[in-house]
Amino acid sequence: MQAKTQQTNVSQTLSSPRILSLIDRFMRYVQLDTQSDPHSHTHPSTAKQKILGALLAQELTQMGAAEVWADEYGYVYASIPATVQTAVPVLAFCSHLDTAPDCSGTHVQPILHHPYDGADLVLPDDPQQVIRMVDHPALKRHMGQPVITASGQTLLGADDKAGVAIIMEFAQHLLTHPTIPHGLIKLVFTPDEEIGQGTDKLDFARLGANFAYTLDGGSWGSFEDETFSADGMTIEIQGIMAHPGAAKGIMVNALKIGARILQSLPPAGWSPETTADREGFVHPHRIEGNAETVRLEFLLRSFHTPDLAVYAQRLRELTESVLLQYPGASARYMVHEQYRNMKEVLDQFPFIRTNAQKAYARAGVPFVQEPIRGGTDGSRLSFLGLPCANIFTGMQAIHGKQEWVGVADMSSAVDVLLELVQVWADK
Ligand SMILES: [Zn+2]
Structure with a gap:
């Protein structure tokens, strides 16, 4: 050629x-x-x-x-x-x-x-x-x-x-x-x-x-x-479903809980868009679900592998503190290893x-x-x-x-x- x-x-x-x-x-x-x-x-x-x-x-x-x-x-x-x-x-x-x-x-x-x-x-x-x-x-x-x-x-x-x-x-x-x-x-x-x-x-x-x-x-x-060490973390929120016409005092909307969790992430630091060099982050990269169930997917990244468990725990605590305002809702946490430094x-x-x-x-x-x-x-x-x-x-x-x-x-x-x-x- x-x-x-x-x-x-x-x-x-x-x-x-x-x-x-x-x-x-x-x-x-x-x-x-x-x-x-x-x-x-x-x-x-x-x-x-x-x-x-x-x-x-x-x-x-x-x-x-x-x-x-x-x-x-x-x-x-x-x-x-x-x-x-x-x-x-x-x-x-x-x-x-x-x-x-x-x-x-x-x-x-x-x-x-x-x-x-x-x-x-x-x-x-x-x-x-x-x-x-x-x-x-x-x-x-x-x-x-x-x-x-x-x-x-x-x-x-x-x-x-x-x-x-x-x-x-x-x-x-x-x-x-x-x-x-x-x-x-x-x-x-x-x-x-x-x-x-x-x-x-x-x-x-x-x-x-x-x-x-x-x-x-x-x-x-x-x-x-x-390289980074990397984990993926999924938080699955379970709300409570009811007919919207008769939901007063019953329904707990998982979408709203998911939004509150994302909003509770710190505005400065701890994200890809606010970190560089040797700083780690968590990155919500996908959300899917409905009023009953929502899955939030996060990437956890740090050069120091033990940080990943700390990050996962911090996300868990943020989620639990949001859930306190939504009685009856619950969360499941799943972490999987992606790669290591x-x-x-x-x-x-x-x-x-x-x-x-x-x-x-x-x-x-x-x-x-x-x-x-x-x-x-x-x-x-x-x-x-x-x-x-x-x-x-x-x-x-x-x-x-x-x-x-x-x-x-x-x-x-x-x-x-x-x-x-x-x-x-x-x-
Ligand atoms: Zn290449």
Whole structure:
């Protein structure tokens, strides 16, 4: 497929073979539609994800990777044999094949802007879509460098094809430079991360890794080993029903109780719209029911897991104090675990972070450790027995039409991975 380019003399002005190769890979991968589907009941959720998987398997075979395997569930596995004889933990590098269901991923037309000169990037298929440096300060780093955007009608898919391209480039480099000392390296590309099913059918035995890094982070230098801990809580209010014409002194309306409970939440703090950084919150995200029964659904989030029980108890007390004004009404409380802060696992293996820190330094990349106000495949992998942190890819403004990526950031991530495998192999 032919991609649009803003400049025709790209290969003359871009002299680095690494940069050219990353551009070529990335532009090819994003043009394959791999959107996942949250309403599907199949694995993978969409068969088209396997098309990219098959391409990667073919490219991995061609570059000489071992044990290349694309399975029926859409996962692609490969190995790069060790170049040292000493015992080194087996590392896996992981990125996801699918793109987010939030925005169209059909007929993605990547545009290479090179050299990026700081001017507004007006996306031609929808001139309303303008990527401005003032809104995207991370663009500053890419003055004079190649930047890739979509054309205005779709997302770009840098989440996570930037990660895919980085891992593929890294694999190619290791396989053509066997003098680089490293242990056994495993690669895995997963489907359906965006719909929370990226680890559902992962074959941990086939992967056979001790520790992992996902390539699914954002800004240059970011390193993520901490996520929210998350519970869901449902409060079910039971009122008392009566015929409205003869309800005096009998009816207790559950809808009104539900409204009072929501109103009793503090107006400042303790909500997504009033918190940031390391603050937790409760978030009523769904209400359903009728005058007799109402269900209120809450998301409970904190970086400190014991807070979740405190939050649940506080919601319970708020509810009970409202119920005091409605004799005869009652409430049931249900809490279910959603995911846990991966730091609880990763703190037991501090070298996952310290080795990354060394690799970032050797690659000349700042080490910016940030907690994620959400969850990732990495948290699931960590609790399933494969401790896993997340490395940057350069993807920006993800899941929308203004998504973009700077190729220099992708190249920098390849440098980090090449240093990282050597740090792990150091005695
Ligand atoms: Zn992602």
